[in-house]
Amino acid sequence: MEKYCINSWTKIVEWFDSDIQLGISDKDCAAIRQKYGGNKMDLPSANKLYVHMFNALKQKVLMLQLIILIILLLLKYYLFSSVVGGFLILNLSIAILHTIKRNKEIVRLQKLASTEAIVIRDGIEKVIKSDELVVGDMVKFFTDSIIPADLRIINANDVKVDENFITGDEQHKKKNEQKIIGSIDSLKEMQNILFKGSKIECGNGLGIVIATGKSTQLGRILAMLIYSSSRKHNFAEMIFKKMEKDLLIYLLAIISLGSYFIYFGQDIQKKCVATALFALGCLPFGIIAFLSFKGVIKKFANENVDILNFSVFNLIKDVNILFLDKVGAISKKEMVVKKLFINDDLISTDDPYLKETTFDRIVEISLICNNASYDMGVKSEVGGLDEIAFLRYGTRKKFSKYRIDNAYSRIIEIPMDSDKRFLTIVTRLNNRYRANTRGNVDAVLEQCTYIMIEGVERELTEEYKTKIKTMDMNFSIEGLITQGFAYRNFTYEPSSDENIESNMVFVGIVGLENPLEDDLHISLNKIKDKGLVPIIFTEESKLSAITNAKKANLIKNSNQVVAGIELDSLNQQELKELLCRVRVFCRVTSEIKSKIISLFIKDGHQVVTTGELFGDLPALNLSNVGIAKGNVSPVVKKISDVYIKENYLDGFFKIRDFSRALNKNIDRTFSTFYIMILSELFILIGSIIIGQTEGLDFWNVLILNGILLVPLSLINILNEGRNISKNEIVIKSLILSIITMISIYKVNGKEATIIPLTIISIGMLILTLSNNNVSLRKFSNELKLAIISFILILISVGCIIIVNGIVLRDIIIIELIVSIIFLIIFEILSRKWKNSLMR
Structure with missing residues (x-):
């Protein structure tokens, strides 16, 4: 692009065999398009609803929910199937909306890419679609025109342009046709170029097309956004993979046992099978994920860290190379x-x-x-x-x-x-x-x-x-x-x-x-203790970089510092060998910086890169985690995974530490869900054995799995706690189900319906509070969620009592109180026993 800036427009017109009066000929367009490429950008259909729906249904968890819905319809349990269908639609909608929101910037830039253009061909002025433009076309532009391709200005009459989405400059830029003397350091300095997608705020003129389609700056930005969107947004996929295996095992077990009971059994057995399927399908993971994302993002926003890509918590945990700018990382933001x-x-x-x-x-x-x-x-x-x-x-x-x-x-x-x-x-x-x-x-x-x-x-x-x-x-x-x-x-x-x-x-x-940070040794020790290798980019001279790197204890030898000019003449192999020892790069171009990062990635390293300038876009996009810092443009933020205005090294460690905890929290959330599901399945099997016609019914499952699971999951996700082993899942499920079966044994009528709901819900609340060390003395978000859960339990039990006209007998109340006390004692003893094993 620079060669078009530093040469006169007459020379550029000659290069492309064009003419300012006649333009190019229509008959030559096909050959030119074949040589330089067309102006149409064949990009994914980011705004097509059916594409998002198809991609969402690829997730096996949603497919399992769909299979459960079909089976319930075949069993003619329409109330059950309608609720499962509702949750399926809700989960599907949240997944689709998340993807649409993630891709809205792509859609916005795609709209800029499609417009109309006034061109001169064969000496005739005509209006064509921007997709039909080719390199060498003469394009006229006026106030409010959207530039249809990258143009070298031939004539400009008081032209000012809004190119914020291309260069990141928020001010309207004045443009002219004069060639630029000297080298060009950034897109902002290209005052004789109009970029595809920018808008003419005032003035008019004429320009020659110098780049089309994916070769334009807009095309390159779109390609980076699409690459980032498809490669980096993998958190939801990771969560689904954690769930799908266990849910599939549960579903196959239910179908196998259910087929036997339905074939040889009676209506009660058929109803229990349907209830078991309903329990597995009544899963609001979309709502849980949405509220969890909001809670975590808000938590970091309060610490001045903007999470732009939630998958950063999945990407950051395996990082081992830290590319940092000297200012703001090892030195203060002052001179x-x-x-x-x-x-x-x-x-x-x-x-x-x-x-x-x-x-x-x-x-x-x-x-x-x-x-x-x-x-x-x-x-x-x-x-x-x-x-x-x-x-x-x-x-x-x-x-x-x-x-x-x-x-x-x-x-x-x-x-x-x-x-x-x-x-x-x-x-x-x-x-x-x-x-x-x-x-x-x-x-x-x-x-x-x-x-x-x-x-x-x-x-x-x-x-x-x-x-x-x-x-x-x-x-x-x-x-x-x-x-x-x-x-x-x-x-x-x-x-x-x-x-x-x-x-x-x-x-x-x-x-x-440029003074070094006061507590630099603490930060560097923290980096090294966590097995990370810091590599610094600085704009100072090599001699100054060597001195400051030694002061900071970043290097031992002077040959660990390399200037950008030394890298220009190296081939790929020589550069790769050099990177093994270098810890500080000074005065490197954005192209060299991207090349360095890509070599580390190809070598199997997981890297973090920081940046704030438009030239940092390729490096941020290539990195496993890109951190935007300082005062950045909207485009730089969109390419990045995190935005930290100040103290970005502290912000990085906060994210990395939380990512480790978050994975454990998610596992604990799944464990909580599995305990609830297994308890319900054991109760249903017990009901078949003892011939209990009432007990765990539709409303019990809907309240437990569809409503109560939401606040309990949020407590697990937002707070660090103790892991729950597979043995504990089975043992605690058996305890809950045995206590419930004992309590409903010989209980007739609708009274039996409030027992499973009360015991399982209170038991799950006790288990969640205990495993997450939630203090009842200190008010916190976790305690607030626990109070909400308890209120939901009381309201649910109260509604069932009122709707069914239940008059609680003393024996039922005593059984419930004894069961809850037993659960509390069991959880205390279990916790003490687990703590003793850990010592």
Whole structure:
């Protein structure tokens, strides 16, 4: 894309054999489309309901629920089947809505991809569908136009464009047709390119198509979103796999026993089989999952961590490589001016201010070439860390950026790029003009022929150059980040077409310190103790990176630090061998960064990457876990799995620690469900044996499995507790069912219907509270859910008593009280016995 920016539009028109008056010929379109590809993006049907439904039904758990529904219909238990069908529809709907919500960004960008275009073909202006565009087409655009393909502007009349979804820039960008001098560092700098999907806010013009379909920036972003959506969102699949095996075993057991009882038995046996199937199918896992997701996301939001992909809890647990940006991970998000080299001498930043021409000039340039600002209302600074450091230092020395900006009006701004590595701003003061430059010391020095010493411009001799480079190296060895400053005076107003950045006067060097985190050793020990390997990306020089990495105890040898320029010439094998020892990469491009990450992934490593810039998108997308940080654009957040504005290393550990606990919590939730199901199955088998016509009926199962299971599951998922073994599941199920069968034995009529509901529900509540260490003295979310569960039990039992007109006999009440006391004692003894085994 860069080659289209740095060349004139006339040359680009020649490359594609087009013509600004005639455009291309219709007869050539097929051949061009064959060569460069079409503009149609064949992407998954993210908005088709039937596709989502088909994908959801692939889950075996939903298929099992569907099989149960069919069997109940064949047995003619229509009330049972209608409730199971309702839960199936509910679970299916939640799964579909989750997928639709996850893919809404893809759908939104797909809509941007389909529009109409006004083109010139064979000298005739016509309207065609954007899908029919080819490279070389001449496209006209107007206010409110959606750009149909990536265009190189040929003519622009006061054009401003909204390209937020492409570049991440929230401001409307002014565009023109001029070629760009120098290298391009980011999409934001491509001021002569219009990207597919962006919107023209005002103005009109003409452009030539330079990229179509998946080759456009919009196409690449869509491809990353789809890749991320299909590869990373695997949490629900993992949960379903945990459930499906056990549920299938239960279903086969019920069908096998049920077939025997139905064939040889009576209506009571047929009803028990139907109730058993209903118990297995009456499972609101969609509601449980939805509320659990909400609860966990809210929990982390309160800690300033936004979970964007819930599957991060599944992805993060096996991570072993941590790619981190230096700032925010091992160093603070601040810089401080520590040293100055001016007047051929090193000066202390703590010295009191004395008016001196060279010092005044270097501070002025640092504030002119500076886009930082200070908000007096909230007392906060906005801007780059180096810019804020210059702003603070200037304020300490009684320099006001506000006064300087008012005195020196900006005429021309020449941005920094990856090649020249410095920026220049031309200002005017009365009728005097000055180019002010700051950036990489070596790069600035190359543009200079003079040096300012004590306010006097002198010839820049080789001796001075050597001394400047030596001082720059000494600053770097001390771990300081250096910037050089220079200027050039003009007696006339310079033009942007002339070589402004030449014959400059070198002023001096400023050394900035990026302090290491105060508790860095704790964080690094924590990383290493958990078996993680930290790999750092930094923008400082190699010498400075080596010093700071040694201070941080990240490296032992200097060869563990590599600069980006050293990687450019390496082949794949050489790069792979180098990665085995390197722990710090300095000044690497986004392409090299992505290449490094992909090599680690191909080698079988699980990696986490952090990023905040648009150029970090490929790296975030490639990683097993992508963490967006700082002030990021919506697109960067969409590609990422987590967003942590500050202290992202702490946030990472919180997520990783919770992921381990969450898996245990989910297993404990399944165990709770299995205890309930097994208890119900044992009770139903017992009912057949003793010939009990009443007992565990439709309403009991609906309340226990369809309602009470929801708050009990939430207590398990949101709170850490003790694991439940398979032996415990069987033993506790037998205890619950035996106590229930003893209590309903010889009980006639509707009285029997409240016994299973009361004993199983209270027993499950006691078990859940005990296993999750929920304190009854301290009010918490878990205790709140327990209170809700108890209220649901009371309401349910009360409703059954009222509806059936039951008058409770004293013996029933005594049996229930004794049973509950026994369950409490059993749970206390069981807990003590388990604790003694663990010692």
